[in-house]
Amino acid sequence: MKTFKVKIKFEHAFANDSARRATANKEYHYLSYVDLVHSDQVVVETQYGLAVGIVSGKVRPGESFKGNKFVIQKIDMTAFEALKQKQAKLEFLKAEIDNVIEEMTYESRIETFASTNPTLADLLSQFKELNL
Incomplete structure (x- = not known):
């Protein structure tokens, strides 16, 4: 099964605990079975449980990839x-x-x-x- 390497950001507008503040606006690498595009909202697995993130881009070929967790699903708001x-x-x-x-x-x-x-x-x- 084909996997895609994407970059995800977590933007916590109401981050009031240290775990959420620590992840706010940082970029993380994730694997995905779905070809995602910039600004897609997704549910991902994290060390803190499930979280909603926003795709900020794709990992370019040759770029260091540090992810081992998966995008669970793209959120369809339609x-x-x-x-x-x-x-x-x-x-x-x-x-x-x-x-x-x-x-x-x-x-x-x-x-x-x-x-x-x-x-x-x-x-x-x-x-x-x-x-x-």
């Missing part, structure tokens, strides 16, 4: 990002529906009150003429 987009669209549509219902409720109440109050009926008529 489905997750699609779900996030869908959720955002659903929230937007719900807000729009709520706004329309609120406006319709308000207009319905005005029409109901105007049918029993001549002053309100006159004001509503004037409003409608100006709001064309």
Whole structure:
């Protein structure tokens, strides 16, 4: 089975323990059964357990290779990002529906009150003429 030699970086934006701080922004060598490209997110095995890293490049032929651990899997964010987009669209549509219902409720109440109050009926008529 063909293996690829890649460089991985661990970028811990919230590194609060010494083990994570020690690995932040360093480059490590890994073996992979998948041909990866720069900036792919991957799950790798480390001495601390599993970790998420980012491919920073490939090890060039002739370059010293110091890795003996493997990339477990490339992380595919496509489905997750699609779900996030869908959720955002659903929230937007719900807000729009709520706004329309609120406006319709308000207009319905005005029409109901105007049918029993001549002053309100006159004001509503004037409003409608100006709001064309």
